[in-house]
Amino acid sequence: MEILQQLTFLERGIIAGLIIGFICPLVGAFLLVRRITIISEALSHITLTGITAGVFLSQAVIWLNFVNPLYTGFLFSLAGSLLVEKLRQIYRHFQELAVPIILSSGIGLSAVLISLAQSSYNEWYSYLFGSIVTVTLNDLFFIMFTGLAALLILGAFYKELLSISFDQEFAETTGISVNRLNFFFAVLVALVISMSMKVVGILLVGAMVTLPVAASIQIAKSFKQVIILGIIFGETAMIAGIALSYYLNIATGGVIVVAGVVILIITNLVKRLTQAGTAAS
């Protein structure tokens, strides 16, 4: 605790970034193979609603002024995540509907709450596009706590989640409870999205979940490699993004995403070249 309090704002930002760069691809790999990476978009927007609600509450209700908007962001993200599951069951034949429903509700509610709350443009800007220099000690605690919770869930259910993602029917016949697992997975995704908010920003959270694994799946031979390479790419994008955004004074999330896109392009080129190489030999 003492050590954490002595950190400079930049060190806090870097630690937060490294945690996010590690966990986003880890969960992203599961979203990828389950073909639901798009859910991250819906959840990031409903998280914005939570954050605006938090800001609004801390202003409007005196005894709630200690509320860190990240926590209300997480609560909304969790509710959204469970709701997505529910909507996918209700619209069994049109499962893709769940995402636009949650996304547009999220952004609509946010707009309402933003106009009610009185905040500076800068505060919203950092939530939209991410910023490492505004990571407070309280934010860092939140990121560490949610990161740890996400790792615990993954540690507990990694095998089960993989089996269900590959072949749900078979997984059920080995005694794995799909409903229970889907619940924990929803919690996991909600944790990861709300955790990334401060550094990467609402508009770009989906990128951190998607880009590293989209790059790694191009060259990975196994699921394990998708995860390991995804983490390496995620951390690389994160470090490059933080460094460049600090020295050039541009939005952190933006640079991180651009770095992720560059990695994606490189892996695609590498795949092309190696395939051409094997075809020629």
Added chain:
Amino acid sequence: MERKKERPYVLEIENLSYSYGRRNAIENINLKIDEGSFLGLVGPNGSGKSTLIKSILGLLTPQKGSVKIFGKPLNKFRDWSRIGFVSQKANSFNSGFPATVYEVVSMGLYGKIGMFRFLTKKHKEKIIEAIEQVGMEDYINQNIGQLSGGQQQRVFIARALVSEPSLLILDEPTVGVDARSVNNFYTMLKQLNEEKGITLILVTHDIGAMSEYVTDVACINKFLHFHGGAQEFEFQQEEMMSALYGHDVQVLTHNHDHHHHHEYDGGAPQ
């Protein structure tokens, strides 16, 4: 014969019925399966074979009647690692899935190991052993999506075998597998049955190819029409076929699904 009396049946199905909405898929099925048998479960498409299998596996809850596995009622049965399942390969997995043969086979152990635990050295040995059993050891680190249909099916058998089940259920495992591989495939099943003593249930509409390998046959078309030894079945085959075929025509007129007709013709012996 004496052994059978001492041991419970692997599977006891009593008065089992299941319907999807108004349509009855299976009705009043009674079927007992002895340990060590190799049962061919045949019937035309839409005859309720898959419904019966899903009821056995606990994927569907019986609406009427009961299912007992290893002497235990379905809702009390927990030891799912004793049952291996190989489904119709076709639409059950995404061929772009980034998993190796080793990773796919290890999934057969995941339900058994439990949460917060990872594969031990012993588990890893078992995985390799199961891969060797189906003759896929040369492909252990290959991506599952890059294999042929027959090879993929072998991998799925290994995934079902790795938990060392005493009952192996295969639902139309040869769909999408080329004709030459099918015979090798059945030979491999027969070996598993004879050498390892695994009870097998093979669901198929391909009566011709199957009947050389199985010990028992059950025919269903909504109802159970026949259950007995393979030789007895050979004897009554023609009669059986026409009985099933007759019902098949009824199904045809209900569903307007002409596809059934052709496939069933393909399976008929010359």
